[in-house]
Amino acid sequence: MVSKKRTEEILNGLSDAVVTYKKDEASQWAKIALDEDIDPLTAIMDGLAKGMSEVGELYKKYEYFLPELIVCSNAMYEGLNILLPHVKGKKTGMKGQIVIGTVEGDNHDIGKNIVKMMLEGSGWIVHDLGADVKIEKFVEEQKRINADIVAISAMTSCTMLGMPKVIEMVKAQNPTVPCMVGGALMSRHIADIYGAEGFAESAAGADAEATRILRDVRVKKPTK
Amino acid sequence: MKYEGLRPDRMTQQERMIALFEGKPMDRIPVMLFYGGSFFFRNAGIRNFFPEPKVALEAQLLGLEMYRIDGQPGYGWAERNVWVFGGEYKPSTSDYQQTLLVSRYPVQSEEDAWNLKLPDVKTSEFFVKLMEFCRLLEDRGFTVQCLENEPFHLACTTTGVPRFFQWMKEKPEICHHLLRLAVEHAVNVAQYWVDTFGKDRVMWATDDGISSEQHISIKQFEEFAFPYSKEMHERILALGVLPHIFSHLCGAQLSRLPYCRQIPYGGAGLINIGELTDLSKAIEAIGDIHIILGNVSSKNLLHGTPEEVYEETRQCIEIGKKSPRGFILMPSCEVPPMTPPANLWAMRKAVNDFGWYD
Numbered sequence: 001m002v003s004k005k006r007t008e009e010i011l012n013g014l015s016d017a018v019v020t021y022k023k024d025e026a027s028q029w030a031k032i033a034l035d036e037d038i039d040p041l042t043a044i045m046d047g048l049a050k051g052m053s054e055v056g057e058l059y060k061k062y063e064y065f066l067p068e069l070i071v072c073s074n075a076m077y078e079g080l081n082i083l084l085p086h087v088k089g090k091k092t093g094m095k096g097q098i099v100i101g102t103v104e105g106d107n108h109d110i111g112k113n114i115v116k117m118m119l120e121g122s123g124w125i126v127h128d129l130g131a132d133v134k135i136e137k138f139v140e141e142q143k144r145i146n147a148d149i150v151a152i153s154a155m156t157s158c159t160m161l162g163m164p165k166v167i168e169m170v171k172a173q174n175p176t177v178p179c180m181v182g183g184a185l186m187s188r189h190i191a192d193i194y195g196a197e198g199f200a201e202s203a204a205g206a207d208a209e210a211t212r213i214l215r216d217v218r219v220k221k222p223t224k
Numbered sequence: 225m226k227y228e229g230l231r232p233d234r235m236t237q238q239e240r241m242i243a244l245f246e247g248k249p250m251d252r253i254p255v256m257l258f259y260g261g262s263f264f265f266r267n268a269g270i271r272n273f274f275p276e277p278k279v280a281l282e283a284q285l286l287g288l289e290m291y292r293i294d295g296q297p298g299y300g301w302a303e304r305n306v307w308v309f310g311g312e313y314k315p316s317t318s319d320y321q322q323t324l325l326v327s328r329y330p331v332q333s334e335e336d337a338w339n340l341k342l343p344d345v346k347t348s349e350f351f352v353k354l355m356e357f358c359r360l361l362e363d364r365g366f367t368v369q370c371l372e373n374e375p376f377h378l379a380c381t382t383t384g385v386p387r388f389f390q391w392m393k394e395k396p397e398i399c400h401h402l403l404r405l406a407v408e409h410a411v412n413v414a415q416y417w418v419d420t421f422g423k424d425r426v427m428w429a430t431d432d433g434i435s436s437e438q439h440i441s442i443k444q445f446e447e448f449a450f451p452y453s454k455e456m457h458e459r460i461l462a463l464g465v466l467p468h469i470f471s472h473l474c475g476a477q478l479s480r481l482p483y484c485r486q487i488p489y490g491g492a493g494l495i496n497i498g499e500l501t502d503l504s505k506a507i508e509a510i511g512d513i514h515i516i517l518g519n520v521s522s523k524n525l526l527h528g529t530p531e532e533v534y535e536e537t538r539q540c541i542e543i544g545k546k547s548p549r550g551f552i553l554m555p556s557c558e559v560p561p562m563t564p565p566a567n568l569w570a571m572r573k574a575v576n577d578f579g580w581y582d
Contacts, residue, residue: 021393065441067389074390105318107325110385132318132325157526157560158322184438184475184500185523193527 002036010038014047014079018121019054021071023078030082040086041094045123048079052121056204066110069203073117080120094125096148096214099141101129103162108155108183114203115151115182122207135162139169142177148214149198151206154183164194171195176220178213182206225534230292230576237294244515244550245468245492253545253579255553255572256295256517258472258496260287262322262561263568273301273316273324277357281364291568296366299357300350302431305373305381305409306330308343308350322560329384337391337398340382342409345416355420367427367466370417374432374471375406375452382406385434392440392448403452407459414460423464430456433474433498433557442479449480454487467491468515474557476500481509489514492549499523499556503540507547515550520571526560530570537574545579553579 002010010033017026026048033043055072058064064072087094098119102112109131116126127145129137142150150170154160160183167179180198181191191199197216200209234251235243243250261280262273264287270279277299284297301323307313309330316324331337345351358368373381379402380388391398417426435449457469467490473480478501484493496517497506503519510516520537521528528536537553544551553575559568 062441065444066385066439067392067444070386070390071393103320105321105325110389113386132314134318156322157523158562159318159320160523161526161562162318162320190523190527 002038006036007038010036011043011047011050014043015051015054017079018048018051018072018076019058021068021075023075026075026079027082030079033083034086040083043083044080044087048076048083049121049123052076052118053207055121056118056207060202060204066114069114069117073114073121076117076121095123095211097125097127097145098149098151098210099127099129099138099145099147100151100153101133101138102131102153102155103159103166104132104134105162106154106156106159107131109153111155111183111203112151112153115153115206118203118206119151119210124207124210135165135169138166139173142170143173147177148217149210150177150179151198151210152179152181152196154181154186157185160185160190163196167195176217178217180206180209180213225531225570225573226577230573231580240294244552247550250581252581253541253551253553253575254294255575255579257293257559258517258554258556259298259300259558260284260293261298261301261558263287263559263563266561267565273321277353277360281357281360285364291572293572296361296369297357298369298371298429299354300371302433303381304350305378308348308409309340309382310343311382322558326384329382329387331383331387331402334395334398337383337402340402340405342405342412345409345413351413351416358417358421362421368417368421368425369427369429370413370465371429371431372410372413373406374430374435374449375403375410375456376435376449377432378406378409379403380434385439389440392444396447399448403448407452407456410456411459411463414463414465418463418465424466426465427468427470428460428465429470429472431472431474433472435480436473436475436477436500437479438476438500445480445483450483450487453483457488461488461490465490468494470494470496470517472496472557473501474498478502478505478509481506484510484514494552496554497556503543507543507551511547511549513549515552516544516547517552517554518544519556520553522555522557522560525555525563525567525571528567530564530566533567534570534574537571538578541574541578545581 013029102109120126152163152166178197181196188199198209198213200206240250264284267287268283281297306326311330312328313324314327362368469489493514495514497519499521
């Protein structure tokens with residue numbers, strides 16, 4: 001059994017590797033975590049995710065910008081790719097499953113990718129459909145994996161018009177599945193008009209918003 | 225809104241613009257579009273983002289006349305340099321699409337970046353068409369206009385934004401190499417246009433939304449964007465393009481605006497700000513030396529009601545009319561192709577109702 005001090009050292013190593021965007025170190029610490037029998041889910045949540053949370057705070061404070069977020073996320077994925085296959089069963093302990101994509105007609109995926117990274121770094125299982133995703137694909141994927149949330153991104157004002165269609169079709173299939181929307185021109189007001197439960201001003205707020213809307217749904221419809 | 229039609233102008237568009245550039249009185253504020261092409265193509269029943277030059281010109285002339293908008297037609301789209309530098313687009317497949325979608329960026333690897341060659345602007349298919357468009361403009365008595373990305377935007381266009389941003393942290397030397405190419409490319413284009421149409425015959429326009437505050441830090445802007453923009457403007461002006469360079473600065477740009485004091489525009493520049501940049505603060509920052517253009521929300525044009533667009537335009541005019549070096553009412557970005565026609569008309573009506581200087 002690894003000591004508490006050593007566990008902290010490994011978790012901090014993972015976290016620091018993400019914050020300082022050192023891919024090699026993230027990989028090394030992830031392997032060490034497995035070698036020394038640290039629970040991989042703990043390594044993800046209290047190591048990599050903790051690091052991403054710090055990255056999110058730095059982003060909120062305008063100390064980190066998109067270039068930093070991209071390289072931090074690369075470090076996180078370096079560790080995540082090693083640890084995730086060792087998380088047993090249905091990944092209980094993860095927060096939930098989210099289908100995410102940029103709506104059809106829109107190739108802009110940097111914002112969507114940052115949100116995905118923030119969510120994965122915070123313990124969500126994210127199914128990324130990519131960019132220029134047909135409206136029906138969101139609906140099919142939600143059904144296929146029984147996703148808890150559908151997240152839709154759009155950068156241009158025109159492609160935003162596809163969002164309410166996605167939401168309408170998702171709700172028609174399963175009215176209890178909450179949707180969240182994001183993009184450079186999005187606002188809470190437009191999110192409300194579109195019928196989306198979730199919206200965050202920036203990627204840094206995506207985890208909190210996803211957590212909130214899922215909690216709201218579960219309060220309304222307790223699990224059996 | 226009143227429904228009494230528009231008051232007749234007391235100046236021609238040309239007289240108004242000359243007065244604006246010379247800081248003399250005008251009858252009313254000018255009202256222009258950054259790019260109305262996609263909207264006007266749809267307006268004319270054309271479902272193509274990149275029609276042939278003559279078709280594109282006619283559709284825009286019709287639209288400008290219909291909506292009584294000043295300014296002149298343009299040709300191009302945000303990521304046009306993907307094509308110029310050897311990338312590819314996908315076929316249009318969605319009714320929600322606003323522009324051409326990139327399927328492959330020219331630079332996929334570090335090796336690609338180092339081997340990237342400057343395109344021959346005389347034979348590049350896009351520039352052949354743009355040249356044809358400009359000749360048609362000249363034939364119609366308009367000023368020849370050439371729109372080119374600011375170097376940072378262009379360099380990101382060769383790689384795609386995520387790859388460029390990653391390299392800013394991990395391989396900055398590659399970014400500087402691409403930025404150098406971007407400057408040289410813009411200078412090549414300007415040289416070709418000046419050689420073709422003559423000195424003081426070419427209006428230069430630029431656009432950049434990628435170096436905005438949402439994306440990169442001010443330190444990164446100072447290293448990767450500002451010096452290359454400054455050099456490009458200096459060299460293009462030295463070639464003999466017309467003064468008063470136009471720059472469309474999309475996204476949140478307030479902290480970047482003071483740098484427009486150090487970038488030469490050939491006198492007062494025409495600085496078009498997006499809806500994420502506060503108009504009052506932009507005027508405070510550079511309104512004493514540059515003409516400010518903006519910033520009716522493109523999002524509002526698409527999603528708002530005519531009354532909302534009218535009111536937002538009124539507010540822009542109230543603020544913009546006080547800009548010391550001059551003001552042009554303009555949407556914050558491209559007019560979305562699916563904008564309700566009544567909304568564009570509401571913008572124009574607000575200029576009629578609140579934009580007169582008497």
